[in-house]
Amino acid sequence: MGDGLQSAGHYMDVYAASIDSLLEEEEQYADQLKEYLFYSDALKSVCRKQEVMQYELERHEENLNAKVKQNEELTSGQSSGFSFKGMTKLFKTETPESKEAKIKQLEEQIDEAEQTVKKSQEEVTTFLDLALKDIERFRKQKVRDLREIFINYAILQIKMSKKGIAVWTNAKECFQKM
Numbered sequence: 001m002g003d004g005l006q007s008a009g010h011y012m013d014v015y016a017a018s019i020d021s022l023l024e025e026e027e028q029y030a031d032q033l034k035e036y037l038f039y040s041d042a043l044k045s046v047c048r049k050q051e052v053m054q055y056e057l058e059r060h061e062e063n064l065n066a067k068v069k070q071n072e073e074l075t076s077g078q079s080s081g082f083s084f085k086g087m088t089k090l091f092k093t094e095t096p097e098s099k100e101a102k103i104k105q106l107e108e109q110i111d112e113a114e115q116t117v118k119k120s121q122e123e124v125t126t127f128l129d130l131a132l133k134d135i136e137r138f139r140k141q142k143v144r145d146l147r148e149i150f151i152n153y154a155i156l157q158i159k160m161s162k163k164g165i166a167v168w169t170n171a172k173e174c175f176q177k178m
Contacts, residue, residue, distance in 0.1 A: 008174040015167040022160050029153045036142065043138070046131050053127055057120040064113040071106040074099065 004174045004178040008171040011167045011170045011174070015163060018163055019160075022156065022163075025156055026153070029149055029156070032145070032149050036146070039138065043135065046134070050124075050127060050131060053120070053124050057117070057124050060113065060117045060120050064110065064117050067106060067110045067113055071103065071110060074103050074106060
């Protein structure tokens with residue numbers, strides 16, 4: 001009886017010793033999956049950056065549109081709605097030279113705003129092109145890597161199960177001999 005118990009205990013010790021290496025291997029697969037979690041966070045930040053760039057572009061376009069509208073109002077001499085500027089115009093007379101100077105200044109500001117909008121559009125387009133290429137490359141790589149990780153993990157689980165079956169089969173034989 002003592003020999004049977006000692007043999008069964010030996011098989012259990014062998015199984016216990018093999019578990020540590022299998023758990024380390026399992027941890028490596030978990031670490032690889034964590035890397036994809038971190039990369040998905042990086043993709044979120046790319047999306048946030050795109051949103052910020054798009055917001056900046058829209059802000060520049062609104063600024064340009066406001067300056068164009070202001071220029072149109074100055075050149076036509078009409079104002080849209082009630083404003084304090086309109087009230088001051090009633091009491092002050094504006095010289096044609098000052099009006100021309102304001103129009104010229106506005107046209108320069110419009111040119112600057114148009115250049116800013118073009119620059120922003122180019123930056124957004126360039127960023128989007130690069131980001132989409134990176135995302136597509138990540139998607140393709142992700143499919144390959146995740147497939148490999150899960151296949152290797154399944155093989156590990158099968159290996160662990162086979163060792164467990166072998167240990168319990170040998171221990172069962174030892175107990176049956178008693």
